[in-house]
Amino acid sequence: SLNSPVGLRSGSAASRIRQLTSSVTNAVGPNGVDANALARSLQSSFSNLRSSGMSSSDAKIEVLLETIVSLLQLLSNTQIRGVNPATASSVANSAARSFELVLA
Secondary structure (H helix, E strand, O other): OOOOOOOOOOHHHHHHHHHHHHHHHHHEEOOEEOHHHHHHHHHHHHHHHHHOOOOHHHHHHHHHHHHHHHHHHHHHOOOOOOOOHHHHHHHHHHHHHHHHHHHO
16 A cells, blocks of 8 residues: 555655665666566565565555656656667566566
C-alpha cells in the first residue's frame, strides 16, 4: 500500500529506490542490461518488504512501483541523445528475465 510504513511514500522506500537506482545504473553496460544483477537488486527489495510483514502480492507491486520510480529518476537526470530501437527487444527480454527471477 502506498501509505504503509514501508510503502512508496515512506523513508524506507526512498532508501530502497536510491539503492535500486544505483543498481540499475550499474546493471546497464555496453552489452545491454545484466538481468542477473538487476534481479539481485529486485530480490533484495522484495525480501526487505516481505520481512517487514508486507504480503507477497503487495511486495511484488511495491517492487514494480519502486522500479518505475527508479527508472523515472534515472531518466530525469539523463541527457538522452537518442534511442536505439534495435535494442528494445533485448532490454525488454532482460527486464522480463529479471522480473521472472524475482516475482515468479
